[in-house]
Amino acid sequence: MNKNSTISDPKVLTVKDLSVKFVTPDYSVHAVNNVSFDLKRGEVLSLLGESGSGKSVTLSAIQRLLPEHITSVAGSIKINEEEILTMPSKRLNRLRGGQIAMIFQEPATSFDPVFTVGQQITEGIRHHTGCSKGAANKRALELLDLVRIPSPKDRINNYPFEMSGGMRQRAMIALALSCDPMILLADEPTTALDATVQIQILLLLKDIQKELGLSIIFVTHDIGVSIEIGDRIAVMYGGQIVETGNLSDVINDAKHPYTKGLLSSTIHANSSGKRLHAIPGSPPNLSNAPRNCSFSERCEFANETCKNTMPDNVKLGVERYSRCLRIGVWE
Amino acid sequence: MAKIDESFVKVRNLKKYFQTGTAIPFLKSPPAVKAVENVSFDVFKGETLGVVGESGCGKSTVARLLIQLIKPDAGEIIIDGLAVEKRGGISTRDLRHRMQMVFQDSYATLNPRMPIEESIAFGPISNGKKPSEAMLKSKHVMDQVGLDPNIYLHRYPHELSGGQRQRVNIARALAMGPEVIILDEAVSALDKSVEAQVLNLLTDLKSDLKLTYIFISHDLNVVKYISDKVMVMYLGEVVEYGTVEEVYNTPKHPYTEALLASQPSMDPSRKLDTVPITGDPPNPINPPSGCKFHTRCPKVTDMCRTVNPNLQSTNVGNHLSACHLA
Numbered sequence: 253m254n255k256n257s258t259i260s261d262p263k264v265l266t267v268k269d270l271s272v273k274f275v276t277p278d279y280s281v282h283a284v285n286n287v288s289f290d291l292k293r294g295e296v297l298s299l300l301g302e303s304g305s306g307k308s309v310t311l312s313a314i315q316r317l318l319p320e321h322i323t324s325v326a327g328s329i330k331i332n333e334e335e336i337l338t339m340p341s342k343r344l345n346r347l348r349g350g351q352i353a354m355i356f357q358e359p360a361t362s363f364d365p366v367f368t369v370g371q372q373i374t375e376g377i378r379h380h381t382g383c384s385k386g387a388a389n390k391r392a393l394e395l396l397d398l399v400r401i402p403s404p405k406d407r408i409n410n411y412p413f414e415m416s417g418g419m420r421q422r423a424m425i426a427l428a429l430s431c432d433p434m435i436l437l438a439d440e441p442t443t444a445l446d447a448t449v450q451i452q453i454l455l456l457l458k459d460i461q462k463e464l465g466l467s468i469i470f471v472t473h474d475i476g477v478s479i480e481i482g483d484r485i486a487v488m489y490g491g492q493i494v495e496t497g498n499l500s501d502v503i504n505d506a507k508h509p510y511t512k513g514l515l516s517s518t519i520h521a522n523s524s525g526k527r528l529h530a531i532p533g534s535p536p537n538l539s540n541a542p543r544n545c546s547f548s549e550r551c552e553f554a555n556e557t558c559k560n561t562m563p564d565n566v567k568l569g570v571e572r573y574s575r576c577l578r579i580g581v582w583e
Numbered sequence: 584m585a586k587i588d589e590s591f592v593k594v595r596n597l598k599k600y601f602q603t604g605t606a607i608p609f610l611k612s613p614p615a616v617k618a619v620e621n622v623s624f625d626v627f628k629g630e631t632l633g634v635v636g637e638s639g640c641g642k643s644t645v646a647r648l649l650i651q652l653i654k655p656d657a658g659e660i661i662i663d664g665l666a667v668e669k670r671g672g673i674s675t676r677d678l679r680h681r682m683q684m685v686f687q688d689s690y691a692t693l694n695p696r697m698p699i700e701e702s703i704a705f706g707p708i709s710n711g712k713k714p715s716e717a718m719l720k721s722k723h724v725m726d727q728v729g730l731d732p733n734i735y736l737h738r739y740p741h742e743l744s745g746g747q748r749q750r751v752n753i754a755r756a757l758a759m760g761p762e763v764i765i766l767d768e769a770v771s772a773l774d775k776s777v778e779a780q781v782l783n784l785l786t787d788l789k790s791d792l793k794l795t796y797i798f799i800s801h802d803l804n805v806v807k808y809i810s811d812k813v814m815v816m817y818l819g820e821v822v823e824y825g826t827v828e829e830v831y832n833t834p835k836h837p838y839t840e841a842l843l844a845s846q847p848s849m850d851p852s853r854k855l856d857t858v859p860i861t862g863d864p865p866n867p868i869n870p871p872s873g874c875k876f877h878t879r880c881p882k883v884t885d886m887c888r889t890v891n892p893n894l895q896s897t898n899v900g901n902h903l904s905a906c907h908l909a
Contacts, residue, residue: 416866417863446863447801447845448845448860449864451847451859452858455855474847475775475849479851480855513776514776517775518779518849529779530776535774
């Protein structure tokens with residue numbers, strides 16, 4: 253079924269029953285509920301979902317970047333069999349940037365505006381490897397070349413504002429790759445870019461991923477982008493992964509009503525003139541812990557059971573799951 | 584008065600430069616952003632004109648010029664045969680009875696301290712309608728956009744979801760009884776499942792109320808879905824104009840070709856493997872000489888570097904392209 257996966261594939265990241273809850277005196281949000289997935293060496297996992305579906309929170313939780321005083325995290329996140337959630341912060345700091353790196357949506361705000369791009373890249377390299385300034389500089393030039401920034405020798409002395417959006421995102425990727433991470437977390441890195449630049453960055457990421465054998469989790473709300481980059485896809489809704497599987501299986505034969513609805517409400521090249529099949533209603537309010545299928549309010553196939561029971565993952569094949577109670581009934 | 588076959592909105596040689604910083608006497612004046620240059624186009628009654636282009640290409644500036652939120656440096660805007668802000672023409676106030684706009688950020692455009700009902704009635708009341716009439720009107724337009732007036736009229740913007748707020752913004756535009764609505768990235772901030780709902784609503788309203796749309800978006804698929812004609816912009820200029828079929832099936836400008844080829848394919852078995860076009864769009868403060876696209880164009884010739892091509896007819900109907908090679 254899935255020719256890329258064999259049982260011996262090493263898992264670099266395992267997330268099990270991850271739940272993230274934000275609690276303040278005024279409100280609480282159950283942002284992520286019982287999310288489990290794993291990431292194999294050298295694969296790209298697309299995490300697809302609409303705003304508020306919990307995809308970015310999941311990503312931040314993997315690096316423990318969420319503000320600790322208002323967040324309660326449950327479950328387990330393991331990188332190479334090492335538990336992240338209970339790790340001492342000294343060890344975690346070695347891991348961040350070293351084995352696991354992140355690129356963000358808006359490169360303009362994630363770079364420090366008062367230092368040059370070169371200074372920011374070499375800072376990380378020197379911190380992690382303890383090498384000399386000259387060696388770090390040499391490495392930074394290599395990296396800028398790797399992400400295909402023209403004339404890296406000049407660009408290394410640029411401040412972030414001197415670069416265009418696409419160039420900044422390339423520099424951001426160079427920064428993330430500076431300490432040879434194993435896992436790259438990408439949080440909508442192409443959303444703020446123009447169409448012609450977006451595709452350049454996507455193809456660059458794909459090339460680098462193959463060259464270095466990286467594992468990538470790519471978070472996006474854009475189905476087209478997730479198809480372009482992913483090997484495997486996980487669809488999120490209301491803080492849960494509702495469907496996961498090999499990319500072409502999920503896109504061509506969706507097994508969850510939400511995935512199906514999302515695909516049919518997305519405009520294709522040939523939907524002109526036809527009425528769009530919109531999903532009625534709007535995404536769920538996550539202020540209470542979910543006790544039923546989070547999509548049941550909007551699902552045209554939902555019955556009383558769906559509104560009262562929490563669905564479990566139904567295994568449909570190798571690494572193919574759908575969280576639907578009425579699977580096989582509604583199709 | 585306008586003849587039957589004449590365009591409803593006619594724009595000729597529109598130009599707008601934005602000054603960066605303030606000019607100091609005797610010193611070199613700071614550079615200007617050449618946001619819109621020499622833009623001309625027509626919109627016919629009852630059709631939807633889609634405007635596409637990347638950020639900074641001037642598509643939103645064109646929208647704001649059309650509705651007189653900013654004044655053009657040069658050029659004419661003629662609506663139904665009446666020149667805007669010209670002697671014997673139409674005033675801005677009257678223009679806005681006939682033309683309304685819906686913006687991208689549905690939250691920022693609504694007054695957070697005003698209930699929906701007041702927000703919608705605000706325009707009609709300030710244009711001399713009796714409050715009781717205006718309130719009746721807001722009930723009516725809420726019905727038209729598919730929101731139950733009894734539930735939503737007394738709510739505040741923060742109590743609504745993004746899709747509902749965008750419906751309110753559309754209702755507010757409709758309350759003025761316009762003939763033309765400019766939709767500036769009106770569905771871009773919405774989730775896909777909600778975007779489809781709003782697009783369906785726009786399609787219904789257009790046929791029910793015989794509206795004309797100017798639909799601005801960076802999303803080529805959405806523009807293709809909703810538009811009759813398409814205008815492609817690059818660095819403040821129109822590079823291609825034609826019907827949706829012509830522009831999408833047989834693009835005549837290399838930029839349009841590249842833009843279309845840059846779309847993710849939606850088909851897992853047909854992923855892209857080469858970059859259709861390299862580089863970023865240049866800075867509009869200092870655009871390239873000649874054809875503004877020549878720095879990224881795969882078909883560039885010597886003439887392109889010096890002579891800026893005019894928007895001219897290709898051999899098919901009303902399909903225009905600004906390329907020496909078309």
